[in-house]
Amino acid sequence: MRCFLIAFISLAAFAANALLLPPASHAQTTIPRLDYRERTLANGLKIYSVEDHSSPTVAIQVWYHVGSKDDPPGRSGFAHLFEHLMFKSTKHMKSEMLDRLTEDVGGVNNAFTADDVTVYYETVPSNYLETLIWAEADRLSSLNVDDPNFKSERAVVQEEFRQSVLAPPYGKLDYLLTSQKSYTTHPYKRPTIGSIEDLDAATLADVRLFHDTFYRPSNATLIIAGDFDRTQLDAWVNKYFTPIQNPNTTLPRVTIKEPARTALRRYTEYGANVPLPAVEFTYLIPPKADADIYALRVAQAILAGGESSRLYRSLVYEQQLAQSAEGSADLREDTGLFVFKTTLASGKKPDDAERAMLAEISRMQNEPVTLAELNKAKNQLVTAQLRERETNNGKALALGDAVVIQGNANRVNTDINQVQSVTAADVQRVMRKYFTEANRVVINYLSETERTAQNDSDNPTPTNNRVPDTVGNPAQTPQQRKPIVINAGVLNGKAKDKPIPTYPDEAKKAGVYGTVAVKILVDEQGNVVAARAISGPPSLRKAAEEGALHTKFSPTLLAGKPVKVSGTISFNFKPK
Numbered sequence: 001m002r003c004f005l006i007a008f009i010s011l012a013a014f015a016a017n018a019l020l021l022p023p024a025s026h027a028q029t030t031i032p033r034l035d036y037r038e039r040t041l042a043n044g045l046k047i048y049s050v051e052d053h054s055s056p057t058v059a060i061q062v063w064y065h066v067g068s069k070d071d072p073p074g075r076s077g078f079a080h081l082f083e084h085l086m087f088k089s090t091k092h093m094k095s096e097m098l099d100r101l102t103e104d105v106g107g108v109n110n111a112f113t114a115d116d117v118t119v120y121y122e123t124v125p126s127n128y129l130e131t132l133i134w135a136e137a138d139r140l141s142s143l144n145v146d147d148p149n150f151k152s153e154r155a156v157v158q159e160e161f162r163q164s165v166l167a168p169p170y171g172k173l174d175y176l177l178t179s180q181k182s183y184t185t186h187p188y189k190r191p192t193i194g195s196i197e198d199l200d201a202a203t204l205a206d207v208r209l210f211h212d213t214f215y216r217p218s219n220a221t222l223i224i225a226g227d228f229d230r231t232q233l234d235a236w237v238n239k240y241f242t243p244i245q246n247p248n249t250t251l252p253r254v255t256i257k258e259p260a261r262t263a264l265r266r267y268t269e270y271g272a273n274v275p276l277p278a279v280e281f282t283y284l285i286p287p288k289a290d291a292d293i294y295a296l297r298v299a300q301a302i303l304a305g306g307e308s309s310r311l312y313r314s315l316v317y318e319q320q321l322a323q324s325a326e327g328s329a330d331l332r333e334d335t336g337l338f339v340f341k342t343t344l345a346s347g348k349k350p351d352d353a354e355r356a357m358l359a360e361i362s363r364m365q366n367e368p369v370t371l372a373e374l375n376k377a378k379n380q381l382v383t384a385q386l387r388e389r390e391t392n393n394g395k396a397l398a399l400g401d402a403v404v405i406q407g408n409a410n411r412v413n414t415d416i417n418q419v420q421s422v423t424a425a426d427v428q429r430v431m432r433k434y435f436t437e438a439n440r441v442v443i444n445y446l447s448e449t450e451r452t453a454q455n456d457s458d459n460p461t462p463t464n465n466r467v468p469d470t471v472g473n474p475a476q477t478p479q480q481r482k483p484i485v486i487n488a489g490v491l492n493g494k495a496k497d498k499p500i501p502t503y504p505d506e507a508k509k510a511g512v513y514g515t516v517a518v519k520i521l522v523d524e525q526g527n528v529v530a531a532r533a534i535s536g537p538p539s540l541r542k543a544a545e546e547g548a549l550h551t552k553f554s555p556t557l558l559a560g561k562p563v564k565v566s567g568t569i570s571f572n573f574k575p576k
């Protein structure tokens with residue numbers, strides 16, 4: 001199954017992977033300009049293109065300016081549902097045809113949904129560019145928004161919810177609670193993935209209305225980066241996109257503003273499988289296009305970017321209060337969030353972690369950061385951008401973000417100079433301006449077993465947090481674990497045969513045990529036809545895939561007819 005969901009676009013993730021440039025070099029690194037070309041069709045479609053003939057490949061992206069903030073009330077998860085539906089059949093393509101047009105010629109494709117946008121992207125050998133322009137125009141103009149497609153993808157999304165939100169230990173905190181507790185008013189408070197109840201309540205008419213409203217040429221930006229001939233590109237775009245009519249109806253836009261916070265707020269929340277408590281701080285920060293964002297990004301890198309950051313060194317290495325400490329700037333079209341998250345070390349108290357986190361924040365507010373720290377942070381940010389620009393897809397992503405999220409394509413060429421010009425005083429100023437007590441929300445996230453009357457939050461936990469009892473519980477000791485757990489998930493047909501997979505000798509010898517989750521595709525007869533392990537110890541994955549392939553399900557029926565379904569099956573290995 002395709003798709004990934006953006007809980008938040010983490011600069012920390014970029015920075016942590018970045019190689020450092022030599023620290024002695026104070027000469028400013030420059031990033032080659034992206035010489036983009038821009039045009040708009042009469043139907044409103046915007047096109048940005050960047051030529052680069054260094055490899056015979058081309059990246060195609062379509063940015064729809066619709067994200068989870070645009071989900072209709074009571075219908076959270078619609079933007080994300082559409083990301084899935086866009087891979088189903090159209091007037092001229094069978095379901096999953098996009099895979100055939102990309103993967104079968106050595107290319108790739110995927111999509112993601114965020115709060116502000118839904119983005120579809122492909123990279124293919126450049127002689128397939130016309131095919132992909134045709135395919136993107138086709139799925140914009142003739143997608144089959146019908147009942148079978150809607151119901152099958154809704155089931156897939158609901159399974160994704162169980163797997164990414166309910167099953168992992170901190171999934172509920174990352175995907176639901178952080179937004180719900182951080183925004184009081186703005187629709188950013190709703191989770192991108194939606195809720196099972198809202199999706200269940202959705203009708204085909206709702207889904208069609210959403211598609212007609214937001215999937216239109218004037219709400220889309222086509223980005224092409226790589227090896228193409230510009231005259232040819234223009235001709236293909238004209239040929240396939242110009243005939244698509246833009247509807248006359250107005251495009252609804254979110255105008256609600258999140259009010260500034262006026263006092264510290266605290267929440268204590270619980271999850272079923274939380275092995276160690278987590279403490280999270282969130283602060284409201286301005287939109288991504290705001291001038292303060294450059295200094296906030298540098299502050300993020302110094303304070304919380306990776307294992308050599310101040311926060312990590314202090315909490316994990318020096319005080320040994322936490323097993324992880326991170327912070328990221330979740331930058332959006334409107335009010336964003338700066339999120340610090342710490343997972344405690346065994347036996348430590350949330351209050352101690354909170355004090356230590358506050359001490360590091362105060363230190364950044366009270367004294368300027370050193371020149372070495374400043375240079376290192378900038379190097380991390382520059383390196384991350386250089387790496388992104390190495391691929392055509394990365395160039396297109398940077399351009400799409402500048403155009404759609406920041407509202408100014410040229411920011412793709414000015415960003416790094418702005419980052420380079422941040423001073424220690426700028427960092428100190430934004431730390432004082434945004435990291436105030438009144439602007440802080442604190443979430444303590446604990447195991448259900450710690451729930452006491454006194455600890456209970458005023459705010460009830462969301463209703464969509466049922467954890468299926470078939471999902472393995474990591475809090476159990478190995479001895480308590482049952483040898484095999486089947487999570488039938490979206491598969492309505494129950495597993496008829498549940499083989500116990502062979503425990504690989506080497507893993508047994510090495511004492512490796514744990515749960516392996518396997519994505520599966522089940523055909524109309526209930527046979528598992530594809531299996532791919534997605535988590536769990538590497539040495540156990542092959543055996544789990546083997547076990548999955550030998551599992552047999554009763555056929556899943558949709559309107560009385562057997563259908564192909566996907567889902568996840570888990571195998572729990574324990575040593576004898």
Ligand SMILES: [Zn+2]
Nearest residue numbers: 002003004160
């Ligand atoms: Zn998805």
